[in-house]
Amino acid sequence: MPIWFTRYVMDIFQRGIFSTVTFMIVMFLGVITTHNKYTRKLMSIRGEMSIIGCFAALCHNVAFGIRYFVEFFTNASKMNVYTKTATIISLILIAMMIPLMITSFKCVRKKMKAKNWKNLQKLAYPFFYLIYVHLMVLFMHKPEKHMLSIVLYTVIYMLYTVLRIRKCLITKKRQR
Numbered sequence: 001m002p003i004w005f006t007r008y009v010m011d012i013f014q015r016g017i018f019s020t021v022t023f024m025i026v027m028f029l030g031v032i033t034t035h036n037k038y039t040r041k042l043m044s045i046r047g048e049m050s051i052i053g054c055f056a057a058l059c060h061n062v063a064f065g066i067r068y069f070v071e072f073f074t075n076a077s078k079m080n081v082y083t084k085t086a087t088i089i090s091l092i093l094i095a096m097m098i099p100l101m102i103t104s105f106k107c108v109r110k111k112m113k114a115k116n117w118k119n120l121q122k123l124a125y126p127f128f129y130l131i132y133v134h135l136m137v138l139f140m141h142k143p144e145k146h147m148l149s150i151v152l153y154t155v156i157y158m159l160y161t162v163l164r165i166r167k168c169l170i171t172k173k174r175q176r
Helices: 003-014 017-029 037-044 046-078 081-102 114-121 124-139 147-175
Strands: none
Touching: 003 017, 003 046, 017 037, 017 046, 017 124, 017 147, 037 046, 046 081, 081 114, 081 124, 124 147
């Protein structure tokens, strides 16, 4: 493959950027209170977008897991604290992501009680925030090198948090 393709296309998938952005879109759609024709269309395929994000995340985990999961389970003492912590978080994320992915398939969702499905899907919130923690752990190894990414992800997650709280307050106000 040409270097430009590897650097600008493959790296987006391998490093987990595509899956993270996909999860961001899915999560931000959940906090939008005013819908237009574009957001309604995206809402109609939100489950499918989540599944795509999960498959991309699994590919990311295979790409890095070949080295880091194997090293973690065979010789964790050689890993630095950042890598070891990020690996543990990755394993937790995978354990959380699998049921979220499976229940995002319409054929599975239809067989579940609505309340059970909704309760399980609430796992998406800690999953989403744990992605941020995973990223920050990796970036803290060399923060000066990753300062732009640290700032961008922090702003995005803070904005999501504000919008999530806002939507929660609006929903509670409507229920009264």
